[in-house]
Amino acid sequence: MRNYFFLIFFYPVVLLAQPKGFTGIKDLVSFKNKFAAASKSVNTIKSDFIQEKNLSVLSEKIKSKGVFMFKKQNMARMEYISPFKYLLIINGDKVFIKDAQKSNSFSSSNNKMFENINKIMIDCVQGTALENKNFTCVVYENDKLYLLELSPKLKAFKDLFKKIDIYIDKKDYTVNNFDMSDASGDNTVITFINKQFNTNVTDADFTVK
Amino acid sequence: MRTLLLSSLIILYGCSQKIADSFAQTVVNNSCLVNVKPKFETVLFNTQVDITSHHLTGLLLMKKMQDDTTRVVFTNEMGIKYFDFEFTENNFRVISCIRKLNKKIAINQLKKIFSLILMNKTEINSYQLIKTGTTKYFCLNGEKEQTYYITDTNCTKVMLIETTDGEKKKIIISFDGQKNGIAEDIFINYKTFKFDIHLKQIER
Structure with missing residues (x-):
């Protein structure tokens, strides 16, 4: 009886909380396996990125762009x-x-x-984003994308982010966008374009002096 | 006439710091400061902060809002917001500030710096002018410190803002270039402890 009450009371909230254009994932186990398998075949990534900081109340967007690189196991630039x-x-x-x-x-x-940003980036590329213990993760999908909605558990991180949405392409299980929202309603979207996999990215690109 | 002379002397005495000693001192109106008040709509600065042994960088946005308030927002390069302040003619409000920075002493210093740069109208009317040959000195004699605005003779730009405790300089804010209604480079230098900020305008 208590379970029914819970379902009836919270069901509309659960529906409302779903991101627009997405529904809860039907087969989470299959997604996890395919995400991890696809990531295993990627040793390096080189991609351009466009970053857009939206300051909602100020109606301002701060745009920047650059180049992202990744090399297994644990190198990002x-x-x-x-x-x-x-x-x-x-x-x-x-x-x-x-x-x-x-x-x-x-x-x-x-x-x-x-340490946390490092872990999220590496987790996304390595297909282990769902295992990050510092975040609760809910997965949604539509016909083209998976959406990983990460909510921070740590107090220090909650101060910076309300949530991080990671949009993953269903075609190749690679990250299309990061969308980091803060409590004030502002967000930062990083979009990866011109993605190249297993190309000429060397250790020298990650030299720490 | 004697009263006027006496009042002028009292005002000038308050402002008689070492940095002003060598200049001829006359009191005139300060419409000059109104002229040099920043007149921007939206400006973005690449920002470097050195505080004690820490080095912090990011982007600082200043925006004049339709309700006549000015917002000053500082984020890091990846978009994480450090603070969002609102300045009005007579008020200051913290819209948001990360916990590590949200200390009374830090907020007060940041409020002070940006109030000086934004030049609150009510406050600039209280400044007294000390005319000089190549620059103009304006002084506000506060209870614990004096604040100076130093402009060019033609009142086209602020060159320097200084605060002193009567003997020693405390904060020096210097300006270079002019773009979008405000200086292209702004250097903030604390003399009492290691705290420097460099704002450099960037095109968007």
Whole structure:
């Protein structure tokens, strides 16, 4: 009886909470297996990205673009080239940042934010995003995409994000967009375009000085 | 006449810092400051912050809103928002601020810096002018500190803002270039502890 009451009371809320254009995934096990299998065949990724920060109340968009690279096991590089120069390299536990004035390297384990961003990025590429213990994950789908909705569990991370939506292409199980929303309703969308897999990406691209 | 002379002397005495000592001092109206007040709609700055041993970078957006408020929003390069402040002629409001930065002392200093740069109209009317040969000095004599605006003679731009505690300089804000109604480069330098901010305008 209590279960029926729960279902009747919360069913409309569950429906409303679903992202527009998506429904709950029908076969989660199959998705997990295919996501992991597809990721296994990818050793390197090189892709352009476009980042759009939407400041909703201000009706402002801050656009930037750059190049993203990934190499197994644990190397990622985000280089912003316009309208500012900024380089972020994650190589295992090490993080290297170069901005207009300075360059700096440190251990990601000393910085929870970087450690978590590192883990999300690597998890997405390696097909293990659903296993990240710092987030609760709900998976939705439509005819073209899977949507992984990650909600942070850690207090420090909740301060920065309300949720992170990851849009995965059903054709090849690769990430099309990251959409990071904060509590104020603003969000940052990173869209990956011109994706190239298993091309000439070398360890030298991830040198941490 | 004697009263006027006496009032002028009192005002000038309050503003008589070492940096102003070498200049001829006369009181005139400060419409000059109204002229040099920033007149932007939306500007974006590449931002570098050095505080003690920490180096922080990101993008700072200043936007004049339709209701005449000004919003100052600072995010990191990946879009994570550090703070969002609202400035009006007589008020200041924290719209949002990450927990690590949300300390009274930090907020007060940021409020102070951006209020000085944005030049609140009510406040600039309280400044007194000390005329000089190549630059114009304006002074506000507060209880604990004096604040100076230094403009060019033709009142086309602010060149420097300085605060002092009466003997030593505390904050120096210098400006370079002019684009979109505000300086292209803004350097904020604290003299009392290691805290520097460099704002450099970027085209969007």
